[in-house]
Amino acid sequence: MKRLGIILSLLCLVLVSGCTAQESDSHEKVIRIAEQYGIAYAPVQIIKDQGLLEKNCPGVQVTWEQMSNSTVIREAMVSDKLDVGFMAIPPFLIGWDNGMDWKIATGLSSVPTGLVAKDEIQSLQDIKSSDRIALPQPGSVQHILLAMACQKEFNDPQKMDNILVTLSHPDGMNALLAGNDITAHFTSTPYLETELATAGYHEILTGKEAFGGDFSFIVGVTTKKLHDESPEVYEAFKESVAEAIQFINDHPEEAAEILTKYYDYSKEDIFTYLTAEDTEYSPTVKGIRKFSDFMNETNYLKKSTTDIGEVVWENTADAEY
Amino acid sequence: MQNIKAIFNKSYSKYIWIVIILIVWEAVAKLTPVSPLVFPSLELIGAALLNSILTGDILFQMLFSLGLIFVGLIIGVVLSFVMSSLSVISPVFESFVDTCISIFDPLPGIALLPLIILWIGTGTKAILFIIVHSVLWPMILNMTAGFKSIPTIYKKIGQNYEFSSAKIIFKIYIPASLPYLIAGLKIGWARAWRATISAEMIFGASGGIGGIGWYIFNRRVFMDTPGIFAGLVMIVFAGILVEDFFFVKIEEKTVKKWGLS
Numbered sequence: 001m002k003r004l005g006i007i008l009s010l011l012c013l014v015l016v017s018g019c020t021a022q023e024s025d026s027h028e029k030v031i032r033i034a035e036q037y038g039i040a041y042a043p044v045q046i047i048k049d050q051g052l053l054e055k056n057c058p059g060v061q062v063t064w065e066q067m068s069n070s071t072v073i074r075e076a077m078v079s080d081k082l083d084v085g086f087m088a089i090p091p092f093l094i095g096w097d098n099g100m101d102w103k104i105a106t107g108l109s110s111v112p113t114g115l116v117a118k119d120e121i122q123s124l125q126d127i128k129s130s131d132r133i134a135l136p137q138p139g140s141v142q143h144i145l146l147a148m149a150c151q152k153e154f155n156d157p158q159k160m161d162n163i164l165v166t167l168s169h170p171d172g173m174n175a176l177l178a179g180n181d182i183t184a185h186f187t188s189t190p191y192l193e194t195e196l197a198t199a200g201y202h203e204i205l206t207g208k209e210a211f212g213g214d215f216s217f218i219v220g221v222t223t224k225k226l227h228d229e230s231p232e233v234y235e236a237f238k239e240s241v242a243e244a245i246q247f248i249n250d251h252p253e254e255a256a257e258i259l260t261k262y263y264d265y266s267k268e269d270i271f272t273y274l275t276a277e278d279t280e281y282s283p284t285v286k287g288i289r290k291f292s293d294f295m296n297e298t299n300y301l302k303k304s305t306t307d308i309g310e311v312v313w314e315n316t317a318d319a320e321y
Numbered sequence: 322m323q324n325i326k327a328i329f330n331k332s333y334s335k336y337i338w339i340v341i342i343l344i345v346w347e348a349v350a351k352l353t354p355v356s357p358l359v360f361p362s363l364e365l366i367g368a369a370l371l372n373s374i375l376t377g378d379i380l381f382q383m384l385f386s387l388g389l390i391f392v393g394l395i396i397g398v399v400l401s402f403v404m405s406s407l408s409v410i411s412p413v414f415e416s417f418v419d420t421c422i423s424i425f426d427p428l429p430g431i432a433l434l435p436l437i438i439l440w441i442g443t444g445t446k447a448i449l450f451i452i453v454h455s456v457l458w459p460m461i462l463n464m465t466a467g468f469k470s471i472p473t474i475y476k477k478i479g480q481n482y483e484f485s486s487a488k489i490i491f492k493i494y495i496p497a498s499l500p501y502l503i504a505g506l507k508i509g510w511a512r513a514w515r516a517t518i519s520a521e522m523i524f525g526a527s528g529g530i531g532g533i534g535w536y537i538f539n540r541r542v543f544m545d546t547p548g549i550f551a552g553l554v555m556i557v558f559a560g561i562l563v564e565d566f567f568f569v570k571i572e573e574k575t576v577k578k579w580g581l582s
Contacts, residue, residue: 071541071542074544078356078358078359079359091542094542094543094544095544097544098358098544098545099356099357099358100358100544132443132444134443137538137542138538138539138542138543139542139543140542162530162531165443165524166522166523166524166538167438167443167523171434171435171438174435174438174439175438175439175442175443178438178439178442180438180439180441180442180443181442181443181444182442182443300543
């Protein structure tokens with residue numbers, strides 16, 4: 001009996017220690033943001049560098065969490081470790097479809113994205129079952145854009161799904177340029193430009209062609225908890241994003257100078273990327289409905305949005321549905 | 322108390338624990354306000370599993386992974402057998418193998434990934450390479466330890482009968498060190514699973530439908546938590562099946578029968 005007592009009390013200890021970890025973070029004004037790197041996320045670095053959140057909401061405690069992809073961000077937001085994340089529209093919709101309590105707060109950026117292939121592949125038609133296409137992951141915006149193009153070209157959105165290889169942008173670029181089995185790579189700035197500058201590779205599909213128009217590449221998403229319980233912080237967040245975007249658009253050179261601290265590129269390169277014709281920083285959200293309808297029709301989603309209010313917080317004026 | 326102890330001494334005690342774990346799981350899922358996205362109930366997991374079996378490729382993906390593991394294990398067993406036999410015979414080769422083990426054994430296959438992508442690519446060959454790498458070194462360690470544990474008198478008896486080196490290895494070394502070989506095989510089996518799942522999660526469906534690691538990864542990116550558990554259930558199921566039928570049977574037929582363990 002004594003031994004049973006010891007086992008039970010040990011069990012209780014385990015349970016109690018599991019619970020205490022949840023108790024912290026009772027600070028009043030807190031915002032936890034996922035920090036990601038890349039030209040598409042430039043306003044995020046500007047917000048951090050210029051302390052815009054602290055300026056717009058004095059006393060706020062900002063926590064920056066390093067995260068590498070939208071799946072991790074989504075999981076962190078489900079388990080209440082994160083209030084704000086930046087991601088493309090398709091991963092956001094997948095979370096929304098599965099019952100996550102979150103909505104889009106703001107647009108962030110549109111950057112060039114496209115499918116780069118070896119020169120012997122001239123179009124999607126030339127991609128055989130022995131070819132391999134690298135992209136960040138299934139369900140990513142790159143994957144959905146590819147599915148959209150396959151729908152148009154072959155009337156079969158899943159046509160390429162079994163020849164995909166999941167590689168991060170830098171690994172995908174190395175694999176493509178190594179010339180082994182990866183014959184095409186769906187990627188974005190600045191990897192896209194680097195690959196296109198290499199002899200023997202060319203772009204066979206742009207994101208715009210696949211989508212059939214403009215769309216927001218990255219949007220800012222917040223949890224219902226942040227939106228409802230800390231409206232002040234939420235407003236400050238939106239304002240900060242808008243200010244950072246304004247700053248990049250008005251002073252691209254100064255912004256490029258700041259970004260050299262965060263990215264491994266020269267000021268000139270960053271300036272070129274920031275001001276490229278197809279790069280646009282804007283708080284307006286574009287393309288939700290088209291993504292949503294397409295993903296629903298092709299069974300990547302179980303339902304589609306019927307009203308913009310389901311997926312965007314009250315600032316619907318900022319969104320082109 | 323005695324009765325309880327007697328129950329847990331039986332060979333089926335594993336299943337009692339599994340049932341207890343399942344009951345606790347269901348109670349947590351049902352009675353606490355936890356989101357099904359984080360902690361799905363057993364019904365949801367069961368439904369996801371059934372759905373994947375009936376409409377999806379999960380069984381074929383499982384077979385694909387098992388096939389890769391099987392091939393990887395065979396290559397690993399053959400290579401480690403050759404290398405440990407040679408190192409038992411030749412002290413020069415032994416020091417070479419020792420050096421290889423101290424260099425490669427602590428290197429996780431996943432850490433080699435960027436190199437593997439550049440050298441081998443991302444196909445089935447790359448996954449096999451990672452499996453063999455993760456299986457080989459611990460198996461060599463076990464095999465040489467097994468060979469070394471054999472009393473020299475056994476070898477001398479063999480020499481007395483004028484056995485050739487090959488005959489000494491097959492007739493004396495292998496049977497006498499079988500408990501070590503089986504332990505090595507068990508470690509290899511577990512490490513092969515780890516290697517396969519992590520490699521598949523990264524390389525995706527390299528040709529065809531992919532394996533069970535790709536299934537789990539796909540469920541994850543589409544936020545289908547019950548589906549993730551369905552994939553895990555399949556792996557656990559395969560593990561228990563192999564442990565309870567394959568390894569237990571081998572041990573009964575050999576080391577237990579011979580009184581080696």
